[in-house]
Amino acid sequence: GVEAPSPMASSNIMSNISGTGLGSWNSLPQERLSRTPGMPMDWQGAPASPSSYTVKRISRLEIPVNTYPNFNFVGRLLGPRGNSLKRVEATTGCRVYVRGKGSIKDPDKEEQLRGRPGYEHLNEPLHILIEDDLPANVVDIRLRQAQEIVEELLKPGVCVAILFSYFC
Numbered sequence: 001g002v003e004a005p006s007p008m009a010s011s012n013i014m015s016n017i018s019g020t021g022l023g024s025w026n027s028l029p030q031e032r033l034s035r036t037p038g039m040p041m042d043w044q045g046a047p048a049s050p051s052s053y054t055v056k057r058i059s060r061l062e063i064p065v066n067t068y069p070n071f072n073f074v075g076r077l078l079g080p081r082g083n084s085l086k087r088v089e090a091t092t093g094c095r096v097y098v099r100g101k102g103s104i105k106d107p108d109k110e111e112q113l114r115g116r117p118g119y120e121h122l123n124e125p126l127h128i129l130i131e132d133d134l135p136a137n138v139v140d141i142r143l144r145q146a147q148e149i150v151e152e153l154l155k156p157g158v159c160v161a162i163l164f165s166y167f168c
Contacts, residue, residue: 092146100126
């Protein structure tokens, strides 16, 4: 049962760590530790370029329920088991939300939820929100792509399978 001494027990090593040696924050140049206030840092510690700033954008699409009262827009957008909506999100990287009156399948449940916190959208007409959080130079392109796919999905008479083969 003889224990070996700790490698850190040597006074030489400890003086290197506590002073200006390898493990000290004091040994780093001061400009590496400081940064301009308000400027995000990239993973290497340098200020990020303006094109890499993350921007959150939301696009709203109104659904023409009054023009096509018998068309099931929500069902068409969701697709079987939600696969159409999932495919739009996977293809574009955007999040798509169905909001407004008629966005909840059960009308009785929708009526119960109306007016509660988080369900304020139920007082608005049926609409779609497309949201993305990406660098400024990419976010508009992605939102436009998602908006085009969703607009095509919401056109009565367009085949969904043909639509996705076109965009994929």
